[in-house]
Amino acid sequence: MTTDVTGRKAGGPGGINPPASFAHAAAPTPAAPTPAAPVPAAIELRGISKSFGPVRANEDISFFVPKGTIHGIIGENGAGKSTLMSILYGFYRADQGEIVIHGRPAALPDSQAAIRAGIGMVFQHFKLVQNFTVLENIILGAEDGPRLARSLARARKTLADLSREYELEVDPDALVEDLSVGHQQRVEILKALYRDADILILDEPTGVLTPAEADHLFRILRGLRDQGKTILLITHKLREIMEVTDNVSVMRRGRLIDTVATAKTSPAALAELMVGRKVLLNVGKSPATPGETVLSVENLSLSDEQKVERLRSVSLTLRRGEILGIAGVAGNGQSELLSILGGMTRPGEKVSGHVTMGGQPLPITGKAANGKARREAGIAHVPEDRHHHGLILDFTAWENVALGYDDDPRYGRGMLLDNGALREDAARKMQTWDVRPPIHTLAAKNFSGGNQQKIVLAREIEQDPTVLLIGQPTRGVDIGAIEFIHKQIVALRDQGKAILLVSVELDEIMSLSDRIAVMFDGRIMDILDPAQTDEAAIGSLMAGIHPAEGRPAGETPPATSGEA
Amino acid sequence: MQPLPKWADLVLVPLISLALAFFVAALVILAIGESPWFALKTMVQGSLMTASGWGHTLYYTTSFIFTGLAVSVAFHAGLFNIGGEGQAQLGGLGVALACLYIPWPHWSLALLGATIAAAAFGAAWVAIPAWLQAKRGSHIVITTIMFNYIAASVLMFMLVDVLRPIGQQDPSSARFPAEVLIPRLNQIPGLDLLFPRTVPANITLFLALTAAVLVWLLLWHSRTGYHIRAFGKSPGAARYAGISATRITMIALLISGALAGMMSVNNVLGDAQRLLGNSAAGAGFIGIAVALMGRNHPVGVILAAFLFGFIFQGGSELGFMTAIPIEMRVVIQGLVILFTGALDMMVRMGLERVFPRAANPAKPTTAGAA
Known part of the structure; x- marks a missing residue:
């Protein structure tokens, strides 16, 4: 489906809300519907x-x-x-x-x-001490005096009141490291409220939450608003x-x-x-015409350095000419799957299972399982974290174009690199991919998120891979570039490439994928046809709840019973 | 913050830092009741105004180029090789063994052989810390410091119990045979016009400059150099690219150790012509400061090595010619390291505050706010 924008034109900056009305000191009416309503301003910027x-x-x-x-x-x-x-x-x-x-x-x-x-602030990346309890985190920096016992007692009482009032239930004695992300966020909100904040700023609060957790957060926010807080x-x-x-x-x-x-x-x-x-919010794409299977994954498992199982017996197949989307809340095994397939597991990680590509077994352990070998096998990888993996931020754009392909004979002879050839190649790629500014001598860190991602995409896609692994293709990318990147991914699929797409943005998964695998706690909960499912169904799978009604079974049997 | 223009970053920041360091050094000299102006004059006079001064300054410069390059190469791989001193001492042992036990027909072959031996011994000395870092994650700073002490003991054992000629009291090796002795600058045709008398600086200076060019080629024009820099800037991206961390850690440190070892060609073969106890004389540590000040670039390293050569020679001149103790050169060195390395950001932030205003004068004045 394609939605054309037919909205209004942009007004002038700050085109509304005459501030004259804030002098009204009348009783606050909660939930004022329009900005021009005669209620006092909590914040006014001039x-x-x-x-x-x-x-x-x-x-x-x-x-x-x-x-x-x-x-x-x-x-x-x-x-x-x-x-x-x-x-x-x-x-x-x-x-x-x-x-x-x-x-x-x-x-x-x-x-x-x-x-x-x-003013209270809830940051995108929480600022909590992991090995402190909820209560200790809340009083941190707001202690009443040198003796903690008094502060803790007072905080415990206040916390109980706040929890009751705003649907913010958290166990005050739990260690923060044992809490789910959603609960950690509640601790951040409680921290602000404990400091008597009546203006709460939340920076990208739902990035790490499941749809259900996000809904709960919104209920909390509405509750806070109805009590007169400003958000x-x-x-x-x-x-x-x-x-x-x-x-x-x-x-x-x-x-x-x-x-x-x-x-x-x-x-x-x-x-x-x-x-x-005008922006196209949805990608126009024709139905997929999948060909033969190129990549097949059987019982892939991974335990990290602490012997925690991150990936549990995952099996899936990837065919030519299709986009297989992996949905899931961040940290449920998607990154580990990409890391094994992209050949970048760490030495301490234990991997088991089988991966075959085009009928040939692909090594998943040992020295042969590295990024260069994967690229030679025809697997290109746009990693989830372009700042730490996909790019070297201090390197120039042209140096980044060689990352992973630095041993390629096109880029030099013998032991020496041909910097001239690299620069030319980079300049050409930046032109075709419309990287702005098109200056290949600029350091990667000086490009915007969207343009950095275009550099990575250009490098990986122009190698003409058989399989493309893409993690979070549009994280930190502006809307204009998202549209462009999505089009490129679909175009690549239409050329018959096999694409494995990992994204925490459910909208992105829904609009791009030809099949959707939902991951939770290292397992594939189910593999779904996007035409026959909806966000609610995927959302509950993402939270680990298998719907009671019998869906067509995926390639792995659902293992966990309902745990919230 | 707005980044500084490149020229300011490369030229202005070190120069201001240097000026600050010398200013504080002047205060110290004032405090001990001597004249800073006279001290500076003596330093310049003794290191740059006479042929003999130049001969000494360039001799120290040669050593510092090698150790500075050694630290730089490791640093580009994100590794801090603090063991240049020990690697240089072992390099000296290699030079001595090569010169004493192999009958070289000509000094040029001896130079080649001694260089290879120095590099091999230096690299071998860092190989164990490098392997521990690459395979076991033992921190290279800790292990290389430890290996400095072991190196000093190994050297002393070798000198006292193995290399010391019978009947000699002092712990040093025999003199090298005349066939292996490499020319000093005053023995090189052409240069002998500049240096009428015997100077310690020798043909190794050109070896050092060649090494600087090779390091530059390695780091910015070779695939291995690309791997080293990629791994140093971002180990995660290197893993993504399929660059082996173990391999790069080993390669970078072995090259670093080899460069540190090669400085011994300068002092052991080039000047002392036998192996002495404390042969590296702290040059391994000064290499850290040289690399820091030279921004880990070969050109910067050469310039910084020259600066430290000047301080070293000028400082000994202070000890000879004035009432200022020779230790003052350690004070000056320390201050230069402090200001160019540790307090570099102070100067930079000060300049950053000055520069945006100069670059962007059209800053709007307070417009009419409500």
């Missing part, structure tokens, strides 16, 4: 600008968040969302402009000042904005493009505001 050298991360940002609302901030990577939040939380100081909290101009020189002003939700997922926010501000290239009431907008209109042009 003309915030911030530059890093010549880069203007934020330019003249003004908006207004009424008290007791959930306010979304959406924008592509590099649009300036994080900078803006860092200014609000006192990490950066704005070059210009004014921050008004609850009607009073606030100077936020550091995060302590932000906390005192009632700023930063995300790049349109669906979440539509589901949970009251108002949404769209950022693009450091500017605030518009603030609109969520009820009066649509995903397509928001996407257009974010990118500045």
Whole structure:
């Protein structure tokens, strides 16, 4: 299905919400539906600008968040969302402009000042001490005095109240390392509430959650809002904005493009505001015409250095001309599967099972199981983590074009590398893949996420592989580039390549895959036909719950019974 | 933060750091009641204003180029080879054995043989720490430090119990036969016009410069160099690319040890012409500072080696000519290392604050806020 955007045009920056109304000191009405409603502002930003050298991360940002609302901030990577939040939380100081909290101009020189002003932040990567209990984490930095017992007792009581009030149940004596990601996030929220935050900022909170956990989070957020808390939700997922926010501000290239009431907008209109042009939200693709099996995996298992089983007896087959999508919450064995197939397991990891490619057995242990051997066998690999695996950030773009293919005779003779040939090859690839800026002498770290990913894709795809492994193809990639990357993946499939796609973005899996394997706890729960399933069914499989009704069995029998 | 322009990063930062180091050194000299200006004059006079001064400065420079390159190559693989001292001492043993026990027909062959022996002994001395690092994950810094002590003891044992000629009191080897002695700079036709009297600097200087070119070729123009740099910058990406961590760790450290060992051609064969107790004389450690200051690039290493050669020679001159003790050169060295290595960021951050303003003068003044 293809959805064309037919939304409205972008308004001027900060085109709404006259701030005159915040003087109303009337009783707060919870859940104000429109930004212009006469409720006091919890946060008002006036003309915030911030530059890093010549880069203007934020330019003249003004908006207004009424008290007791959930306010979304959406924008592509590099649009300036994080900078803006860092200014609000006192990490950066704005070059210009004014921050008004609850009607009073606030100077936020550091995060302590932000906390005192009632601002709490839940980071994308949690800042918890793993081997402390929940209670110890919550009082960390907010102890009442040198003796911990008093603080802990007080925290225990407050925590019980908070949990009851907001559906935030967590065992106060559990160690954080034993908690699920969803629960760890609750601890972060509780930490903020314990410090009397009444403005809560959440940065990409659902990236690590299952759909069910995300739903629970949204219930918590709505509860907080109904108690009069104000919530700023930063995300790049349109669906979440539509589901949970009251108002949404769209950022693009450091500017605030518009603030609109969520009820009066649509995903397509928001996407257009974010990118500045019409975007296809769904990939147009014809049905797959799969050919013969090229890669078959049987009973593949992996235990890590701590002897924890990460992959449990996984079997699957991959055919020419199809995209097999692997759905699952991050950390359920997808990375290990890619790592074995891509030949990059660590020395301490124990691997067992069989992999054959085109009928030939593929070594999965020992020295022959390395990235170079895999590439020679026709397996190209776009790794999940392009910052630590796919690219060497300090290397130039042209040096990165040789990564993994550095022994290729095209790139030099004997022991010497032909840097000239490499530069030429890089320049050509960057041109065909529209990498911007097309400067091959620039270090990889200086490209945006989307352009970095294009460098990796160009390198791997242009080797004309038989099998392409792709992990998180659009993580940290802006919407405009996502569209391009998705098209390339489908085009590759149509050339008869076999593609194994791993992504934590369910939307991406749903729109690209010809078959979907769902992984949970190192196992394949089921392999589904995307036409005959929906997000809810996949979501419960991702959480390890096998639906009661008998689905067509996958290639491995479902092993776990319902554990939440 | 806005990165500095390349020239400022490469030239301005080290120069300012250096100026700061000399400024603090001047304060120390003032504190002991001597004149810093006179001290500086003596240093320059003694190291750069006379042929003999140049002969000594270049001699030290040669040693420091080798040890600096040694640290650099390992550093590009993300490994900190702190054992250059021990590897150089073992290299010296290799030179002595090659020169004493093999009858070389001509000095050029002796130079070749001694170089190979020095490199082989240096590489062999780092091979065990390298293997422990590659296979067992034992930290290279710890093991190479330990091996420095072992090297000193091995050398002493060899000198006292094996190589010392009968009847000689002092723990050193016999003098090398005249056939193996390589020319000093004052013995090279053409250069003898510049150096009228005997100087310690010798033909090994050109070997050092050649080594610098070869290291440059290795690191930036060879596949192995690519592997070394890739592994050093990102072990994860190297694993992804199929570059063997074990192999690269071994190769990089063996090359590093070989370079450190080769410095002994300069001091053992080139100058002392026999093996002495403390033959490396700290050059292995100075190599760390040289690599640090030279930004691990062969050109930088040559320049930094020359600077430290100047400090070394100028410092001994201070000891001879003034009331300032010779230990002052250790103080100056320490300050240079402190400012160019450890406090490098201080200068850089200061400059970064100056530069964006210069590069981007069109910064908007406070516009009308609400």
